[in-house]
Amino acid sequence: MDLEEFRTRGKEMVDYIIEYWETIEQRRAYPAVQPGYLRPLIPDSAPHEPESFADLMADIERVIMPGASSPACTELETVMLDWLGKMLNLPEDFLVEAGGEGGGVVQGSASESTLVALLAARKKMITQMQAKCPDLGEHTIMSKLVAYTSEEAHSSVERAGMIASIKMRKLPTDEKFCLRGETLRQALEEDKALGLIPFYFCATLGTTSSCAFDNIMELGPICNSENIWMHIDAAYAGSAFICPEFRPLLNGVEFSDSFNFNPQKWLLVNPHCSALWVKRRSEFIGAFKMDHIYLSQDHQNSGLVTDYRHWQIPLGRIFQSLKMWFVFRMYGIKRLQEYIRKHVCLAHEFESLVRQDGRFEIENDVILGLVCFRMKGSNELNEDLIQRINKMGKIHIVPCRLRDKFVLRFALCAETVESKHVQYAWQNIKEIATDLEKDHQ
Amino acid sequence: MDLEEFRTRGKEMVDYIIEYWETIEQRRAYPAVQPGYLRPLIPDSAPHEPESFADLMADIERVIMPGASSPACTELETVMLDWLGKMLNLPEDFLVEAGGEGGGVVQGSASESTLVALLAARKKMITQMQAKCPDLGEHTIMSKLVAYTSEEAHSSVERAGMIASIKMRKLPTDEKFCLRGETLRQALEEDKALGLIPFYFCATLGTTSSCAFDNIMELGPICNSENIWMHIDAAYAGSAFICPEFRPLLNGVEFSDSFNFNPQKWLLVNPHCSALWVKRRSEFIGAFKMDHIYLSQDHQNSGLVTDYRHWQIPLGRIFQSLKMWFVFRMYGIKRLQEYIRKHVCLAHEFESLVRQDGRFEIENDVILGLVCFRMKGSNELNEDLIQRINKMGKIHIVPCRLRDKFVLRFALCAETVESKHVQYAWQNIKEIATDLEKDHQ
Numbered sequence: 001m002d003l004e005e006f007r008t009r010g011k012e013m014v015d016y017i018i019e020y021w022e023t024i025e026q027r028r029a030y031p032a033v034q035p036g037y038l039r040p041l042i043p044d045s046a047p048h049e050p051e052s053f054a055d056l057m058a059d060i061e062r063v064i065m066p067g068a069s070s071p072a073c074t075e076l077e078t079v080m081l082d083w084l085g086k087m088l089n090l091p092e093d094f095l096v097e098a099g100g101e102g103g104g105v106v107q108g109s110a111s112e113s114t115l116v117a118l119l120a121a122r123k124k125m126i127t128q129m130q131a132k133c134p135d136l137g138e139h140t141i142m143s144k145l146v147a148y149t150s151e152e153a154h155s156s157v158e159r160a161g162m163i164a165s166i167k168m169r170k171l172p173t174d175e176k177f178c179l180r181g182e183t184l185r186q187a188l189e190e191d192k193a194l195g196l197i198p199f200y201f202c203a204t205l206g207t208t209s210s211c212a213f214d215n216i217m218e219l220g221p222i223c224n225s226e227n228i229w230m231h232i233d234a235a236y237a238g239s240a241f242i243c244p245e246f247r248p249l250l251n252g253v254e255f256s257d258s259f260n261f262n263p264q265k266w267l268l269v270n271p272h273c274s275a276l277w278v279k280r281r282s283e284f285i286g287a288f289k290m291d292h293i294y295l296s297q298d299h300q301n302s303g304l305v306t307d308y309r310h311w312q313i314p315l316g317r318i319f320q321s322l323k324m325w326f327v328f329r330m331y332g333i334k335r336l337q338e339y340i341r342k343h344v345c346l347a348h349e350f351e352s353l354v355r356q357d358g359r360f361e362i363e364n365d366v367i368l369g370l371v372c373f374r375m376k377g378s379n380e381l382n383e384d385l386i387q388r389i390n391k392m393g394k395i396h397i398v399p400c401r402l403r404d405k406f407v408l409r410f411a412l413c414a415e416t417v418e419s420k421h422v423q424y425a426w427q428n429i430k431e432i433a434t435d436l437e438k439d440h441q
Numbered sequence: 442m443d444l445e446e447f448r449t450r451g452k453e454m455v456d457y458i459i460e461y462w463e464t465i466e467q468r469r470a471y472p473a474v475q476p477g478y479l480r481p482l483i484p485d486s487a488p489h490e491p492e493s494f495a496d497l498m499a500d501i502e503r504v505i506m507p508g509a510s511s512p513a514c515t516e517l518e519t520v521m522l523d524w525l526g527k528m529l530n531l532p533e534d535f536l537v538e539a540g541g542e543g544g545g546v547v548q549g550s551a552s553e554s555t556l557v558a559l560l561a562a563r564k565k566m567i568t569q570m571q572a573k574c575p576d577l578g579e580h581t582i583m584s585k586l587v588a589y590t591s592e593e594a595h596s597s598v599e600r601a602g603m604i605a606s607i608k609m610r611k612l613p614t615d616e617k618f619c620l621r622g623e624t625l626r627q628a629l630e631e632d633k634a635l636g637l638i639p640f641y642f643c644a645t646l647g648t649t650s651s652c653a654f655d656n657i658m659e660l661g662p663i664c665n666s667e668n669i670w671m672h673i674d675a676a677y678a679g680s681a682f683i684c685p686e687f688r689p690l691l692n693g694v695e696f697s698d699s700f701n702f703n704p705q706k707w708l709l710v711n712p713h714c715s716a717l718w719v720k721r722r723s724e725f726i727g728a729f730k731m732d733h734i735y736l737s738q739d740h741q742n743s744g745l746v747t748d749y750r751h752w753q754i755p756l757g758r759i760f761q762s763l764k765m766w767f768v769f770r771m772y773g774i775k776r777l778q779e780y781i782r783k784h785v786c787l788a789h790e791f792e793s794l795v796r797q798d799g800r801f802e803i804e805n806d807v808i809l810g811l812v813c814f815r816m817k818g819s820n821e822l823n824e825d826l827i828q829r830i831n832k833m834g835k836i837h838i839v840p841c842r843l844r845d846k847f848v849l850r851f852a853l854c855a856e857t858v859e860s861k862h863v864q865y866a867w868q869n870i871k872e873i874a875t876d877l878e879k880d881h882q
Contacts, residue, residue, distance in 0.1 A: 007456065017451070018448055029835060108549060109757055165563075288603065313754060393469035393471050393473055396470040
């Protein structure tokens, strides 16, 4: 939608909200629909081609208003997670429409996705251990549990361990910052020899620092054979998997117990939107389920519908799936793919500019929209470089540390970014680098 | 703001957004302001009288845009929590402007507020125990920790215990569904005699079922003398404390370590907005703090500004305080107080209608906007009543159970509710009750 259409549609939306308020007393206080009413009213997958905004608004009256916020909010979310799962070509185990035990949910952040997966895994392992040895106390078991992740994983994984009071062991990566199967296998052997109980592993696809990918084809079978819950965090990179050429990066997801990525990061859906899929819904419910009468307004329907409150840390929910539905239809899979590809293409354009300048070096394999680069030389030089760049305020760059190197991260993330912006940014960096060289002489 | 002003302002806002996008390339990529820039630019408390929308929008350019989303988002939040704390007449210990150790933060939900307070208390007690006995393992300590709350507390408190892996003991209430000091004192003696370690108590002001208030004037001193972290959850009722006549309900907050309520429930601020204040910020940071280089973009300023990411479960944040700022100024304290009083007044109007009908009885002290009532007779009769009411769809009522009674909860919560709606609702309930009596004869 361009700005002029946004002007028209935005103003229509203001009128729509007013009309809603003016007629609110003629509407039912609570919907009369039956559970499951929504799925038959809409297609079973996202459209390939974009649809018009007028078509979407017509569907608000046809599909959403009869189910108001409840149960429409829950039911649309379930279908949207199926749509999105199919866009990623996730195994059927993760989809509700397949009729199995799996399904998806929107979490507020990747931090919460990782945490709820860890809590579910903790509960599962405690239950398994107590089934074998009923006298074992919960904290005795917890003192022996070990979870794993790579040293390149996001800080929220370590933090999830702190919240869940679980030892989170960080494993070293290879020269591409990728965690390998052999490293995990060694750690498991060491810990089992110490009498510890490995039970959870969080893989990262697209690390925050350098967009590196753990080798889940190696790691997955190890987790499966060792009764370890494998969670995959693809917070940033996940959006790219809607493009067939990037989907191989997700190969191995079939070994995982849960998987999340954040459409809010790179699929044009506003925060808070972290999509999480699990293979066995009952294991999530096991970690959280509480029953109070004021939470079960509709006794008859209990069990027939998804109770997302049992899948997450907060109790309340917002209608996040409405934004997903609008974005998927207004862009269509086709334009969303184009959007991803544009960013990747521009990242390669930037990479190529950096490689042509002998003063600089590239530090990662540029696979998606992130380029890690630095000036050849000391960390101090590069710290000076980034300070000057950010102080000037024409562009903004966030650094990272890769092994012992201080590195600049050029991240493509604005919706409207074009080649001219990449050229502008590089020009700016080059000029500052030239000034810097003079001052350091 | 009435609907016609909303039409004008809403459309102006669409134009404003478009103008922002059209001029975005002329703006700095990152603000040039110094930490602490914002507080001197705005008053140190909320206005009593409403301000105009035009004044607010002018301040967007003057106050927010120079600091863009960061640091404006954090700094405005700190000041808004001070404003709101002063509206509630919170002790200075909880305010940042007092220059002490306290301060406020917006959490996504009351569930998260209760949980982070529990995690902070858990960390504090483990640290204290390990300082005395360095050989004690974390899980050995955790196996002895006991937290307390009333049996009327919200389910999220029990759930916080599950997440933190902490025994949460639910204590019985008096005939007003209020937890008393003597009950807590007895439980503490019992548990200490068993070798357990009491460390956390969550009081409720305004329970979900019946809007009952724990007696924090009795409970607070016990917690203080027994080294127990007292958290107060006033999710719904807290908004009412901006009215001097309801502020005595909060007396005893001075004994608490942390306090939360949800402006999203009854103070016209959208979700997600649970305001949480703590007396000692360092104890919150202790439970969560992680340092990664990509989180510390601005080395020079670290320590000078509030790092809210250390105060919460998710890492990312949205600009929730912007909504608070707009609401507080557009209404002014005066109209917000009028809004609260209108709901309480209408609750009493409904209570009076119920009391005039001999078939019904009132089940709680009507203190704020909730009336718990039922037909005299069996629970089955009342279950039938609520099913018929909700099936008709003119109004919607959520039930609860008080002791062994099934009870209907008439909750005043719509912004535009008036006496005519209360009368309409009561007429509807009366008619259904009459039909019901015929069918049950």
